Amino acid sequence: MTVTLLFGSFIFFLILSVPIAIAIGLASILTIFVVQPISIECFTQTMIQGLNSFPLMAVPLFTFAGDIMGRGGISKRLLNVAAVFFGRWTGGLGVVSIVTCLFFAAISGTGSATVAAIGVIMIPAMLAKNYNKSFAGALVATAGTVGTIIPPSICMVIYAVSAGVSVTGMFTAGIGPGLLVGLALIIYSIIYSIKHGYKGDDRRYTFKEIVSIFIDAIPALLVPVIILGGIYGGLFTPTEAAAVACVYGIFVSVFIYKEVKISELPFIGFNACLLCAAVLVIIGISSGFGRILTITQVPITIANFILSITSNKILILLLINILLLLVGTFMETNAAIIILVPILLPVVTSLGMNPIQFGLVMVLNLAIGFITPPLGANLFMACQISDIKFDDLAKAIMPWIVVMIIVLLLVTFIPEITLTLPRILNIPV
Incomplete structure (x- = not known):
């Protein structure tokens, strides 16, 4: 009765296009009044406790840091450096776009910000070299997904809080899968470019130009070094790293590159708060939602049901991946993590999967949702900045999804991809 009412009403509200945070809250309150699994006071207290988390402070801080660095000319400098190394390759502009997205992902922490910052420069550049318009948009949209995989990632922070695992462990474990995604995208881009005759940039850089480009890009290149080096070196926690990223981003964007004015900082901060407000509301309400699930033992019931279907580990993990892929196409990423972690984590841990490895599997699944029609956020962002029809982009994105x-x-069934680096660095996983 409780499960049917809770999830049935939640799905009903979603069908009515009720915002997801409100849908979760209404479904929870309706279940409380009808079945009374917990008191409304307990639900309210759990909501507040769900937001009373030090790691969650990283969410608005990384959002602010990514926004100011995107506006401050850092993406442009990263592109210049990537062009020196990869611009002359076959399909070089595509490779430059992917490599720059990898670097920028270590700054922004989000997928859509990466697409916007890199796509607004690289899509027109690819079109000028006669790249197919839909291919260019699909490439940048897909490369932008690494924003949720390469640390620091807001999605990883949300998962770590929900699953009770180390944020540092999640960040370290995300490097292997993130680089693997980048390598796979580069390989496909080169193969496609060879097939369609997309040549590299014929520009030859002089030694003086190369030195000038590197010197100009040093402040930008130091961003991931400072953030990730400080975390892994034990100088500060991921949350403190987010604050350091904000201070450094202001310093570089305002005083070194001078592409952001001091008068713009309040607006950027206000914008970061607006972006994070919805996420934090979802987190708070979902904490109460999760409390109802825990009290009524829904996660255990669902875990037992899944395990009763089959005892084959491979098949169960495939079914979970299919579920996450489907959820990622229509549900906001952070909400999906908060709702599904209490349900699915007991299942995978009973199969012997490390919680941090499952975190990367979940984040990667939901990242694919960013580029999966009909609601791929990265697809809409790529359409907005490139004037590509959504239908054309939806067709072009299919090989990238594959x-x-x-x-x-590979990440699901080869745990070493995720767990090797944390073990080398002696970071608990």
């Missing part, structure tokens, strides 16, 4: 799914399966 590439991402191949990487997903």
Whole structure:
């Protein structure tokens, strides 16, 4: 009765296009009044406790840091450096776009910000070299997904809080899958470029130009070094790293590159708060939602049901991946993590999967949702900045989705991809 009412009403509200945070809250309150699994006071207290988390402070801070660095000319400098190394390759502009997205992902922490910052420069550049318009948009949209995989990632922070695992462990474990995604995208881009005759940039850089480009890009290149080096070196926690990223981003964007004015900082901060407000509301309400699930033992019931279907570990993990891929196409990523972690984590841990490895599997699944029609956020962002029809982009994205799914399966069934680096660095996982 409780499960049917809770999830049935939640799905009903979603069908009515009720915002997801409100849908979760209404479904929870309706269940409380009808079945009374917990008191309304307990639900309210759990909501507040769900937001009373030090790691969650990283969410608005990384959002602010990513926004100011995107506006401050850092993406442009990263592109210049990537062009020196990869611009002359076959399909070089595509490779430059992917490599720059990898670097920028270590700054922004989000997928859509990466697409916007890199796509607004690289899509017109690819079109000028006669790249197919839909291919260019699909490439940048897909490369933008690494924003949720390469640390620091807001999605990883949300998962770590929900699953009770180390944020540092999640960040470290995300490097292997993130680089694997980047490598896979580069390989497909080169193969496609060879097939369609997309030549590299014929520009030859002089030694003086190369030195000038590197010197100009040093402040930008130091961003991931400072953030990730400080975390892994034990100088500060991931949350403190987010604050350091904000201070450094202001310093570089305002005083070094001078592409952001001091008068713009309040607006950027206000914008970051607006972006994070919805996420934090979802987290708070979902904490109460999760409390109802826990009291009524829904996660255990669902776990037992899944395990009763089959005892085959491979089949169960494939079914979970299919579920996450479907959820990622229509549900906001952070909400999906908060709702599904209490349900699915007991299942995978009973199969012997490390919680941090499952975190990367979940994040990667939901990242694929960013580029999966009909609601792929990265697709809409790519359409907005490039004037590409959504239908054309939806067709062009399909091979890229296949590439991402191949990487997903490797991460799911080869734990060493995720766990080797944390073990080398002696970071608990």
